[in-house]
Ligand code: DAT
Protein backbone atom coordinates (compact mmCIF):
# COMPACT_ATOMS: atom_id res chain seq x y z
CA UNK A 1 0.00 0.00 0.00
CA UNK A 2 1.05 3.61 -0.58
CA UNK A 3 3.17 5.36 2.03
CA UNK A 4 4.08 8.97 2.74
CA UNK A 5 6.60 10.79 4.90
CA UNK A 6 5.31 13.44 7.32
CA UNK A 7 7.27 15.51 9.83
CA UNK A 8 5.86 17.79 12.52
CA UNK A 9 8.29 20.71 12.40
CA UNK A 10 9.82 22.42 15.46
CA UNK A 11 6.97 24.98 15.64
CA UNK A 12 4.35 22.23 15.83
CA UNK A 13 6.29 20.53 18.62
CA UNK A 14 6.93 23.76 20.54
CA UNK A 15 3.27 24.76 20.30
CA UNK A 16 2.08 21.47 21.74
CA UNK A 17 0.28 20.38 18.58
CA UNK A 18 1.82 16.90 18.22
CA UNK A 19 -1.26 15.04 19.47
CA UNK A 20 -3.68 17.23 17.51
CA UNK A 21 -1.75 16.75 14.27
CA UNK A 22 -1.30 12.99 14.64
CA UNK A 23 -4.99 12.64 15.54
CA UNK A 24 -6.04 13.98 12.14
CA UNK A 25 -4.22 11.25 10.20
CA UNK A 26 -5.16 8.56 12.70
CA UNK A 27 -8.89 9.33 12.70
CA UNK A 28 -8.91 9.70 8.91
CA UNK A 29 -8.02 6.03 8.71
CA UNK A 30 -4.36 6.07 7.73
CA UNK A 31 -2.02 3.60 9.35
CA UNK A 32 1.06 4.68 11.30
CA UNK A 33 4.07 2.58 10.30
CA UNK A 34 6.99 4.70 11.58
CA UNK A 35 7.45 7.38 14.21
CA UNK A 36 10.43 8.98 15.92
CA UNK A 37 11.04 12.12 17.95
CA UNK A 38 14.42 13.50 17.01
CA UNK A 39 16.76 16.39 16.45
CA UNK A 40 17.62 16.89 12.80
CA UNK A 41 21.26 17.21 11.72
CA UNK A 42 22.18 19.91 9.22
CA UNK A 43 23.26 17.14 6.85
CA UNK A 44 19.81 15.50 6.96
CA UNK A 45 18.05 18.87 6.69
CA UNK A 46 20.07 19.84 3.61
CA UNK A 47 19.47 16.45 1.96
CA UNK A 48 15.75 16.61 2.74
CA UNK A 49 15.38 20.08 1.25
CA UNK A 50 17.86 19.49 -1.59
CA UNK A 51 15.32 20.55 -4.27
CA UNK A 52 15.21 23.98 -2.65
CA UNK A 53 19.01 24.37 -2.43
CA UNK A 54 19.11 27.34 -4.83
CA UNK A 55 16.11 29.15 -3.30
CA UNK A 56 16.69 32.31 -1.21
CA UNK A 57 14.88 30.77 1.77
CA UNK A 58 17.01 27.57 1.83
CA UNK A 59 19.40 28.64 4.61
CA UNK A 60 16.51 29.82 6.81
CA UNK A 61 14.65 26.58 6.16
CA UNK A 62 17.62 24.49 7.27
CA UNK A 63 18.13 26.69 10.35
CA UNK A 64 14.45 26.33 11.23
CA UNK A 65 14.12 22.55 10.82
CA UNK A 66 17.28 22.03 12.90
CA UNK A 67 16.22 24.51 15.61
CA UNK A 68 14.36 22.00 17.79
CA UNK A 69 13.03 18.47 17.82
CA UNK A 70 10.68 17.19 15.13
CA UNK A 71 8.31 14.22 14.92
CA UNK A 72 9.21 12.16 11.84
CA UNK A 73 6.54 9.75 10.65
CA UNK A 74 5.60 7.32 7.92
CA UNK A 75 1.89 6.78 7.24
CA UNK A 76 0.27 4.19 4.99
CA UNK A 77 -3.03 3.92 3.13
CA UNK A 78 -4.76 4.18 -0.23
CA UNK A 79 -3.91 7.55 -1.77
CA UNK A 80 -2.15 8.70 1.41
CA UNK A 81 0.36 10.98 -0.35
CA UNK A 82 -2.19 13.28 -1.98
CA UNK A 83 -4.70 12.97 0.85
CA UNK A 84 -2.13 13.96 3.48
CA UNK A 85 -1.26 17.04 1.42
CA UNK A 86 -4.96 18.01 1.49
CA UNK A 87 -5.14 17.46 5.25
CA UNK A 88 -2.00 19.61 5.64
CA UNK A 89 -3.19 22.47 3.38
CA UNK A 90 -1.43 24.95 1.10
CA UNK A 91 2.23 25.87 1.73
CA UNK A 92 1.38 29.42 2.87
CA UNK A 93 -0.98 29.10 5.87
CA UNK A 94 -2.72 32.33 4.86
CA UNK A 95 -3.88 30.49 1.73
CA UNK A 96 -4.66 27.19 3.45
CA UNK A 97 -8.33 26.37 3.82
CA UNK A 98 -9.81 26.33 7.33
CA UNK A 99 -10.05 22.70 8.37
CA UNK A 100 -6.54 21.95 7.19
CA UNK A 101 -3.66 21.78 9.67
CA UNK A 102 -1.90 24.85 8.29
CA UNK A 103 -5.24 26.66 7.81
CA UNK A 104 -6.31 26.03 11.39
CA UNK A 105 -3.03 26.63 13.20
CA UNK A 106 -0.65 28.70 11.07
CA UNK A 107 -0.10 32.23 9.79
CA UNK A 108 3.42 32.37 8.38
CA UNK A 109 4.97 30.40 5.50
CA UNK A 110 8.14 29.93 7.54
CA UNK A 111 6.11 28.44 10.43
CA UNK A 112 3.77 26.07 8.63
CA UNK A 113 3.90 23.27 11.19
CA UNK A 114 4.28 20.13 9.13
CA UNK A 115 6.02 18.65 6.12
CA UNK A 116 4.36 16.15 3.79
CA UNK A 117 5.80 14.42 0.72
CA UNK A 118 4.44 15.91 -2.52
CA UNK A 119 4.42 12.76 -4.71
CA UNK A 120 4.78 8.98 -4.42
CA UNK A 121 8.38 9.05 -5.71
CA UNK A 122 9.30 11.89 -3.34
CA UNK A 123 7.77 9.90 -0.49
CA UNK A 124 9.96 6.89 -1.28
CA UNK A 125 13.06 9.07 -1.34
CA UNK A 126 12.16 10.83 1.91
CA UNK A 127 11.20 7.64 3.75
CA UNK A 128 14.55 6.04 2.94
CA UNK A 129 16.36 9.26 3.89
CA UNK A 130 14.74 9.49 7.35
CA UNK A 131 14.07 5.86 8.28
CA UNK A 132 15.96 2.60 8.21
CA UNK A 133 13.92 -0.42 7.07
CA UNK A 134 13.89 -1.96 10.54
CA UNK A 135 12.34 1.23 11.98
CA UNK A 136 9.17 0.70 9.91
CA UNK A 137 6.52 -1.59 11.33
CA UNK A 138 4.46 -3.75 8.99
CA UNK A 139 1.14 -4.34 10.67
CA UNK A 140 -2.58 -4.20 10.00
CA UNK A 141 -4.96 -2.68 12.55
CA UNK A 142 -7.74 -5.06 13.63
CA UNK A 143 -10.31 -2.56 12.34
CA UNK A 144 -8.76 -2.46 8.85
CA UNK A 145 -11.76 -4.16 7.19
CA UNK A 146 -13.89 -1.26 8.50
CA UNK A 147 -11.59 1.25 6.80
CA UNK A 148 -10.67 -0.50 3.54
CA UNK A 149 -13.05 -2.48 1.34
P1 DAT B 1 5.53 22.37 1.08
O1 DAT B 1 6.08 22.31 2.49
O2 DAT B 1 4.10 22.79 1.07
O3 DAT B 1 5.79 21.11 0.29
P2 DAT B 1 7.64 23.59 -0.52
O4 DAT B 1 8.16 22.20 -0.75
O5 DAT B 1 7.39 24.43 -1.72
O6 DAT B 1 6.30 23.56 0.35
O7 DAT B 1 8.66 24.37 0.40
C1 DAT B 1 9.25 23.73 1.51
C2 DAT B 1 9.19 24.67 2.69
O8 DAT B 1 9.98 25.82 2.42
C3 DAT B 1 7.79 25.19 3.01
O9 DAT B 1 7.07 24.31 3.84
C4 DAT B 1 8.09 26.49 3.70
C5 DAT B 1 9.36 26.98 3.01
N1 DAT B 1 9.06 27.91 1.93
C6 DAT B 1 8.54 27.61 0.71
N2 DAT B 1 8.40 28.71 -0.05
C7 DAT B 1 8.85 29.73 0.71
C8 DAT B 1 8.97 31.14 0.51
N3 DAT B 1 8.59 31.70 -0.63
N4 DAT B 1 9.47 31.87 1.54
C9 DAT B 1 9.85 31.31 2.69
N5 DAT B 1 9.77 29.99 2.95
C10 DAT B 1 9.27 29.22 1.97
Ligand code: MG
Nearest residue numbers: 115116117118
Ligand atom coordinates in the same frame (compact mmCIF):
# COMPACT_ATOMS: atom_id res chain seq x y z
MG1 MG C 1 7.54 20.28 -0.43
